[in-house]
Amino acid sequence: MAIFGPKYNQVGVSLPGVAGKVDSPAFDAIGVEHVDALVRGCAVLGAGGGGDAYMFKIMAELALSETGPVPLVSLDDLPDDGIILPLAMVGAPMVFAEKILSGFEGLTLKAAIEDALGREAVAVMAPEIGGGNGVLPLAWAARLGLPYTDADGMGRAYPTIPMTTMHLAGLPVSPAVIVDARDNVLRFDTCDNFWAERLVRGSTTQMGAMTSSVLYPMTAADARRSTVIGSVSKALRVGSLLVYGTEGVSRAVDELDAVVLSVGRVVDIERRIEYGWVRGSLTVEGSGDFRGRLLHIEIQNENLVALEDGKVMASVPDIITVLETESGVVISTDRLRYGQRITVIGFAADPIWRTPAGLAVGGPRAMGYDFDFVPIEEIHAHA
Amino acid sequence: MAIFGPKYNQVGVSLPGVAGKVDSPAFDAIGVEHVDALVRGCAVLGAGGGGDAYMFKIMAELALSETGPVPLVSLDDLPDDGIILPLAMVGAPMVFAEKILSGFEGLTLKAAIEDALGREAVAVMAPEIGGGNGVLPLAWAARLGLPYTDADGMGRAYPTIPMTTMHLAGLPVSPAVIVDARDNVLRFDTCDNFWAERLVRGSTTQMGAMTSSVLYPMTAADARRSTVIGSVSKALRVGSLLVYGTEGVSRAVDELDAVVLSVGRVVDIERRIEYGWVRGSLTVEGSGDFRGRLLHIEIQNENLVALEDGKVMASVPDIITVLETESGVVISTDRLRYGQRITVIGFAADPIWRTPAGLAVGGPRAMGYDFDFVPIEEIHAHA
Numbered sequence: 001m002a003i004f005g006p007k008y009n010q011v012g013v014s015l016p017g018v019a020g021k022v023d024s025p026a027f028d029a030i031g032v033e034h035v036d037a038l039v040r041g042c043a044v045l046g047a048g049g050g051g052d053a054y055m056f057k058i059m060a061e062l063a064l065s066e067t068g069p070v071p072l073v074s075l076d077d078l079p080d081d082g083i084i085l086p087l088a089m090v091g092a093p094m095v096f097a098e099k100i101l102s103g104f105e106g107l108t109l110k111a112a113i114e115d116a117l118g119r120e121a122v123a124v125m126a127p128e129i130g131g132g133n134g135v136l137p138l139a140w141a142a143r144l145g146l147p148y149t150d151a152d153g154m155g156r157a158y159p160t161i162p163m164t165t166m167h168l169a170g171l172p173v174s175p176a177v178i179v180d181a182r183d184n185v186l187r188f189d190t191c192d193n194f195w196a197e198r199l200v201r202g203s204t205t206q207m208g209a210m211t212s213s214v215l216y217p218m219t220a221a222d223a224r225r226s227t228v229i230g231s232v233s234k235a236l237r238v239g240s241l242l243v244y245g246t247e248g249v250s251r252a253v254d255e256l257d258a259v260v261l262s263v264g265r266v267v268d269i270e271r272r273i274e275y276g277w278v279r280g281s282l283t284v285e286g287s288g289d290f291r292g293r294l295l296h297i298e299i300q301n302e303n304l305v306a307l308e309d310g311k312v313m314a315s316v317p318d319i320i321t322v323l324e325t326e327s328g329v330v331i332s333t334d335r336l337r338y339g340q341r342i343t344v345i346g347f348a349a350d351p352i353w354r355t356p357a358g359l360a361v362g363g364p365r366a367m368g369y370d371f372d373f374v375p376i377e378e379i380h381a382h383a
Numbered sequence: 384m385a386i387f388g389p390k391y392n393q394v395g396v397s398l399p400g401v402a403g404k405v406d407s408p409a410f411d412a413i414g415v416e417h418v419d420a421l422v423r424g425c426a427v428l429g430a431g432g433g434g435d436a437y438m439f440k441i442m443a444e445l446a447l448s449e450t451g452p453v454p455l456v457s458l459d460d461l462p463d464d465g466i467i468l469p470l471a472m473v474g475a476p477m478v479f480a481e482k483i484l485s486g487f488e489g490l491t492l493k494a495a496i497e498d499a500l501g502r503e504a505v506a507v508m509a510p511e512i513g514g515g516n517g518v519l520p521l522a523w524a525a526r527l528g529l530p531y532t533d534a535d536g537m538g539r540a541y542p543t544i545p546m547t548t549m550h551l552a553g554l555p556v557s558p559a560v561i562v563d564a565r566d567n568v569l570r571f572d573t574c575d576n577f578w579a580e581r582l583v584r585g586s587t588t589q590m591g592a593m594t595s596s597v598l599y600p601m602t603a604a605d606a607r608r609s610t611v612i613g614s615v616s617k618a619l620r621v622g623s624l625l626v627y628g629t630e631g632v633s634r635a636v637d638e639l640d641a642v643v644l645s646v647g648r649v650v651d652i653e654r655r656i657e658y659g660w661v662r663g664s665l666t667v668e669g670s671g672d673f674r675g676r677l678l679h680i681e682i683q684n685e686n687l688v689a690l691e692d693g694k695v696m697a698s699v700p701d702i703i704t705v706l707e708t709e710s711g712v713v714i715s716t717d718r719l720r721y722g723q724r725i726t727v728i729g730f731a732a733d734p735i736w737r738t739p740a741g742l743a744v745g746g747p748r749a750m751g752y753d754f755d756f757v758p759i760e761e762i763h764a765h766a
Contacts, residue, residue, distance in 0.1 A: 184578055187570040195567055202589040206582055 029069035041239025042134030043330030049302030050131020050157030082122035106140030130157025155350035169226030248328035314346035317353030412452035424622025425517030426713030432685030433514020433540030465505035489523030513540025538733035552609030631711035697729035700736030
């Protein structure tokens with residue numbers, strides 16, 4: 001698997017060398033010095049989506065430099081009935097990079113949802129650890145003076161609101177609130193989570209294909225049975241391995257037990273903003289060991305499916321991530337360009353997504369594809 | 384003007400013969416026996432829009448037969464700080480006739496807006512007296528046990544939310560709430576009234592082109608300076624004159640000092656549901672005194688402009704209403720069909736709409752037409 005040479009020579013941000021998953025945070029707090037690792041780790045887990053993290057990285061660094069470190073808390077450390085605020089951007093990642101946030105959207109969201117619930121929040125959570133949506137809530141947490149929760153609702157990034165572990169656990173998206181830069185504040189109490197998607201997406205499209213949101217407000221007790229535990233620690237760990245250069249890619253591949261699906265050059269990219277999402281496809285012409293092979297990737301905010309000669313090489317819910325080969329920097333779907341020299345990796349999603357219930361919501365058929373999911377390690381068992 | 388014979392032989396519903404406008408209600412309460420006159424009067428004031436009243440008529444009759452009469456109150460009878468609920472349908476009138484309401488939507492709307500304002504409502508108002516939207520709030524008022532206010536926010540019907548006298552007076556649409564039959568409840572706190580239109584319309588389109596709404600919640604003190612006073616009394620008065628048959632049309636024409644724009648047959652009707660509105664156009668081939676003449680009417684929920692040989696015969700904000708010639712029944716824009724024998728009348732809007740501020744919001748240019756408003760009595764001064 002290690003095609004990039006030596007591995008595990010950990011440099012960059014100093015993190016404990018945690019080998020497996022963790023049930024409690026690897027640290028007590030996230031300071032400005034950890035943001036870079038968090039950004040890179042979230043990008044790898046993001047399957048190309050969740051928004052390009054560049055703006056959010058700057059926002060988080062600015063916030064933390066002003067407020068000091070944000071405590072990273074385990075769900076076990078929060079009171080059973082403490083309200084957790086899952087904060088995220090909704091919309092098309094291409095827009096996130098163009099419309100700059102104030103960084104204080106969390107204050108409006110918190111006030112509106114506390115008004116709806118009649119109770120105060122005790123912590124912020126990323127409902128989507130992947131991409132910029134794993135980083136931005138940290139900036140909001142800093143501004144709110146609330147801790148960041150070491151968990152998320154996907155363990156990756158996904159394009160629609162019901163594609164969360166909270167939904168699988170039967171929790172409602174409502175009451176939900178979205179806000180925009182004009183101070184429009186919309187609150188949704190919907191009949192189910194699919195209507196939440198439809199209505200939040202529709203309004204977000206009206207509001208410029210980008211809103212800040214609180215979705216699935218819940219108690220810590222509910223969060224313990226409905227989230228992917230340790231997501232932030234995992235992102236920090238992976239991000240700390242992903243040092244600049246091919247070296248970093250190799251380390252991340254090993255850490256994630258990932259499959260390298262292609263090393264080559266972008267020869268075709270088609271991308272459009274369609275109803276609040278980025279949609280399109282990508283073709284990679286292989287080089288080196290992959291010479292003479294074409295990998296085709298289909299996109300809806302995230303990289304959904306990788307195909308070669310019509311054969312599925314990886315698909316949702318497993319995670320397909322594109323990195324720039326030379327630098328090891330993850331390229332989100334909104335940043336893909338013709339001619340980029342990239343490495344495409346794929347790795348297993350959180351096991352919850354491979355259950356029948358998980359596949360019904362986040363598997364290939366849920367995305368409109370007419371094939372059954374096969375775990376990436378089975379597809380590539382011959383390798 | 385009276386082309387239909389004898390006039391002012393008042394029959395039908397028994398109403399005081401009020402000749403001019405009233406500043407206080409002509410009665411103390413509206414009972415089931417008054418609904419028919421209210422429906423017909425609102426239809427005439429509706430310019431073809433505000434929704435076909437048939438379903439709403441049945442709902443109002445059912446509600447009043449169960450609850451007894453609803454008090455009709457003057458704004459002067461309400462406490463200065465009493466909250467008034469302007470309740471209405473938003474969406475495409477064609478849909479209102481197909482999706483049947485429960486009649487209890489007002490309870491959800493009232494609860495949500497009282498939660499937003501932290502205060503209880505004292506009365507219901509029709510923000511739009513024209514068409515079904517002048518009738519439905521009466522049914523809701525009955526179910527809520529609240530009085531109905533003798534005022535509205537248009538004096539007619541109009542297709543967009545900022546086209547109200549409340550908007551002209553500087554009152555906000557927000558906080559606004561919309562609900563649908565699935566129990567989706569959306570609350571809007573928007574940066575201005577145009578964004579309220581955009582976001583409420585967008586969500587309504589998602590929710591099936593029809594929602595029940597509370598818009599512009601306000602105190603009685605604010606309502607006194609921002610509404611068309613006496614609208615319900617006027618609708619009742621006009622409706623009581625509009626007895627079945629050509630006789631009724633003649634009486635209404637006289638009462639309203641209306642111009643008969645055409646008597647003839649519908650020879651072309653083009654209509655579609657477009658983004659939460661009914662849009663289209665109508666062509667009337669004249670007969671009798673109008674033989675050899677074609678009248679063309681353009682529609683956006685309401686009849687906006689009447690043209691003959693390219694010349695404007697009447698336009699917003701003045702009110703253009705289509706009645707079935709034989710019966711005197713108003714035909715709303717969603718009920719127009721090829722071959723109907725109709726009489727088209729036009730009459731003056733409330734004077735507020737003829738001011739520069741009123742025309743800027745509700746005049747022909749606000750509707751996208753490239754001509755200045757001329758009052759209907761000036762256009763037809765030669766007649």
